Amino acid sequence: MDRRARTTCCSISATTPEGGTTRREHRGQLVVSALLGASLLAASGALSFAHEANQRLSAGASWRGIAAHPYLTVIEAAPAFTLRDTANHQFALSRLRGRVVLLSFLYTSCTTTCPLLTQRMALLSDQLKKSELWPSSVSFLSITVDPDRDTAATLVNYARLFDAVDPNWWFLREQTSELRPVLAAYDEWTKKLPDGDIDHPARVYLIDRRGDIREIYGISFFDDRQVLIDIRTLLAEPK
């Protein structure tokens, strides 16, 4: 069953071949629509980014460029880190060695790309479950770049919005002083904008079972179908 996300200018939806929507997709549609709509109250700069991202994502409805045999060479070793999960327990990246990891950076008051990305990742987790790769072989990490506003409770609420409360998907945070070097190691700079938004690169990293970065995705062209193939490709490699 193809439950591919379909985006339009300012809303996101996903359909079954029968034209229906699942509970996760229906909720995601409402959440992303509301968050993107809220962006209209923000500065025109943020608006332009939202529009640009949506315009690009809208192209995804008919993407024909899925690669069956992706080139996934080692880009570099994934920088190690230890942060805190929403239960305030320490969480080290090394704990996931032996699993393929998808690592994203976001902040929950983001009204542009972050909710779109989280929705895409949620859809991808559905695909992984159907493929019986979740939770056995793949994990997701989402690190907030805004720890001052994103408390543990805020992150939990955000995960609930996307049906992303899952023991295999960790939302991580840390005090700013301890988070800063982790963000720097991933070249994830942040810049606070006058309207309260945070400008940040919002790249997504695919990390293999040995702890090496094998692909970097840009949010504007993040295609969960291709990421699924990339994950399968890494899992097919010898351990």
Next chain:
Amino acid sequence: MKYVKKWVAATTLATILLPGVAVPETCVSPYIKGLRQPEKVMYLWTLPASSEGADFLSVIDVNLASPTYSKLLRKVEVGSVGNEAHHMGYTDDRTKIWAASLNTNRFFIFDVATDPMNPRLIRTIDNVSQLTGLTGPHTPYAIPGRILISMASGPDGTGPGGIAEFTNEGEFIASHPAPNHPYETVIKPEFNRMITSSWVSQKTFMSPPSKWDPKDFTDTMEVWDLKERRIIQELKGDPIPLAARWMLTPNATYGYDISNGASTLWMFRMEPNGSFSYRKAADFGTGCGPGDLRQSSDDRYLYVSCFRTGEIQGWDISDPEHPRLADTVQGIVQANMMHLTWDNRRLYVTNSAISSIDYSPRYMLRLIYIGPDGRMKLDPQFSIDFSKVPDGPARPHDMLLN
């Protein structure tokens, strides 16, 4: 739910109607963060007119409200000579500029985020040919977290080149061989397709034209599966297909490139079966010798610089299969690189190609205004004379705005 849909539709309309919403900058990688407001500073990759002195990044005030508008503010030298400054590219997050040197195979990485008006050289990669097995770096092109650089030739400056891949910070990742001499890269992410144009080997382009061997000229463009880093089709046309531009409308299946050797415009198109067609679309006129091709963000106009005749041509491509010459501007001797602003209204032009083929010492940066009807007019005031800059004449080439 109906209420939500109505609200989203209304707010979508509001987005479209709101003034001041930026459109993407053209002729840069689609992975690069867009420019969200009028440009304030230009970075211009420049080399001394003589063989002495270091190449430098010119920092130019292009803020209309500034008292130093249209002035060269400073030069950021790279500390080495003979590099042959040529093309540059932003990283995907627009924090760094990669500047390539045609002759010495060096890459210079500038930080333009910390203080955009004061770029800082943060790294020089000297051993590119040893790392990559390739020479003659032309255009750096961003993909997420990384840079692809089209490299003209093999390790000794002859033979086929390829595409070199580095992290944004400058760590080498891989080289991807090509059967020709890659010049420029264009990517359409929607289709996972990359097209590389081609020209000549490093040994040839660093020699005087009288010594150029036509056998070294290429006439091919390569179509790549980007994710697989694999060439899937070769397009054969007129000689030396330089700048290539894919249309910016999401899912646009076509684009154009210029043949320097035949002074012609070519059109490539991805057909419904996924293969590409390639055909001649227009003729620029005898003796044009096109150096650069730029596009408007609405896919309506192309701009061509005629290196040999000093003419800038504006082509209306509203009817994509039948480009129409809409307007011309004369008088920019050896016109070469161009850069169109985010609002499609200003076109900056420089006039040095390569030290080996420049034929006039009157080096300059000029500005052309473009009206809503596509008519072009040379700004009589905006002119930076690089033949009279401090420390000696210099050749201005590629530009980026910030």
